[in-house]
Amino acid sequence: MSEPVDCRALFPTGDDAEAWRLASLNPMSSGLKGSSILKIAYEIRAMQDAGNSVCNLTVGDFSPAQFSVPVELREGVDAAFAEGQTNYPPSFGTPELRAAVVSMYERDLGLTYGVDSVIVGSGARPPIYATFSLVVQAGDKVMFCAPSWNNPHYVHINGAEAVKVHCGPETDFLPTRELLEGKLDGVSLICLNSPLNPTGTVFDADQLGGICDLVLEENARREARGDRPLMVMYDQVYWMLTYGDAKHVTPPGLRPEMAKYTIFVDAISKSFAATGLRVGWAVIPEPFALPFRALMGHIGAWAPKPEQLATAKLLNDPEAITRYHGTMKQGLEDRLRALHDGLQAMKAKGLPADSIAPQGAIYLTGRFDIAGRNWNGKVIATDEDVRSFLLEEAGFGIVPLAVFGPKDVVGWVRLSVGAVGLDDIAEGLARIEAALEKLD
Ligand SMILES: Cc1ncc(COP(=O)(O)O)c(C=O)c1O
Structure with a gap:
């Protein structure tokens, strides 16, 4: 055999590499x-x-040592493999999984759809990608809220213009009708998410109902003019994870006429600690089914077949889901409450810490009001300064809320609990308290 061609040696390097890419x-x-x-x-x-101890509250993922997938899911995947279910599934999902999603939405969300409304993909991201590709035309405006997760990337990919709506602590960082009103001209898609990544806060019926009314009024005007409607992408990947009085609500559940304008995005990734299994879906108005199927097929972003078959079995087994969440959700809530209680105890002592009580998802919103304080001979001024202080002085790994787009949130942070134990949290809180006490 002749020598292999070393392709690496043939690529432009340095400035030439950049020029070649451009x-x-x-x-x-x-x-x-x-x-x-x-x-x-x-x-x-x-x-x-x-060798440093770090309470790592950064990634929106689970450590399998803390949170494993439901045993039924693992056994279902193994069984499907053993049965030889290893060929192509239909590109928009197996009939078993699509039917199981339909049953679950009827059973748990009070929404009746046909199987043609369900488009399965490898996690929630491909359905999000497909929604943007199929709804948004180049030059359209896309409205999303700050803070929120990843929308700017999809806006960019689609050559759209972002309409970013800043939401602050007074609305738990969630949008309201009042915040969105007057900004809808030229918007073809609004992206909503509840429970919200990054804050873990949850829409209540009045808040989301008000937004639905705004969309319905706008669409009545657009339809009268013969204009394209305003669609809503409702990302509910954390919907099974709500705590205390928080209750998940949906646009068509609150305002049935919203069914025509709502594209749901959903997945097993978060609700079953199954981020690596890659099973998600969109639930769409049925008339959109053909292009959604075609696009998902061309992207090739279908979920693996054994995982789809196992997910179908799990979603059809509400008792198994309740059993699993009895441990998993409780474990998440215990961690979120431990963090919240710890920060509230520091606040009560007069330290510059605060938090919003847990409502949903795997996130707590915390606040370290330390801008202007001195650390290491310098004044803490930016989000990055706060992040470095918490990490270096207290081994407490956080993500600044500013990473998710809002302005004027220095000191506000996202705390994600899927990869830590209660011990890690207790130790991290003790280190933070000591660090805050030392601040000039
Ligand atoms: C709000 C939200 N939507 C969608 C996703 C993507 O989920 P998946 O891993 O299923 O693609 C995430 C992941 O962090 C998320 O936080």
Whole structure:
């Protein structure tokens, strides 16, 4: 055999590499950005590898040592493999899984759909990608709230214009009708998410109902003019994870006429600690089914067949789900409450810490009001200063809320509990208290 061709040696390098990329790829590629959260997570990994104790509250994921997937899911995947279910599933999902999603939405959300409304993908991301591709035309406006997760990337990919609505602590960082009103001109898609990544806060019926009324009024005007409607992407990947009095609500559940305008995005990733299994779906108005099927097929973003069959069995077994959540949800809530109680105890002592009580998802919103204080001979001024202080002084790994887009939130942080134990939290809180007490 002849020598292999060393392709690496043939690529342009240095400035030439950049020039070659710019000359060759779609200009859209230049503005594409990766995840800034992952960069923070790598820094923490390096600290841990160097032997430091870190309470890592950064990644929106689970440690399997803390939260495993339901046993039924694992056994279902094994059984499907053993049966040889390893060929292509239909590109928009197996009939078993699509029917199971329909049953679950009827049973648990009080929404009746046909199987043609369900489009399965490898997690929630491909359905999000498909929604943007199929609803948004280049130059359209897309409205989303700050803070929220990842919308700017999809806006960029689709050549759309972002209409970013800033939501602050007075509305638990969630949008309201009043905040969205007057900004809808030219908007073809509004992205809503509840329970919200990054804050863990949850819409109540009045808040979401008001937004639905606004959409319905806007669409009545658009339809009278013969204009394209305003669609809502409702990302509910955390909907099974609500705590205390918080109750998940949906647009069509509150205002049935919203069914025509709502595209649900959903997955097993968070509700079953199954981020690595890659099963998600969109639930869409049935007339959109053909292009959604075609696009998902062309992307090739279908979920693995054994995982789809196992998910179908699990979703059809409400008792197994209740059993699993009895442990898993309780474990999440215990961690969120431990963090909240710890921060509230510091607040009661007059330390500059605060938090919003847990409502949903795997996140708590915390606040360290330390801007203007002195640390290491310098004044804490930015989100990055707060993050470094918490990590270096207290081994407490957080993500600044500002990473998710809002302005004027120095000191506000996202605390994610899927990868830590109660011991890690207790130790981290003790270190924080000591660090805050030392601040000038
Ligand atoms: C609000 C929200 N939607 C969608 C996703 C993506 O989920 P998946 O891993 O199923 O693609 C995430 C992941 O963090 C999320 O937080």
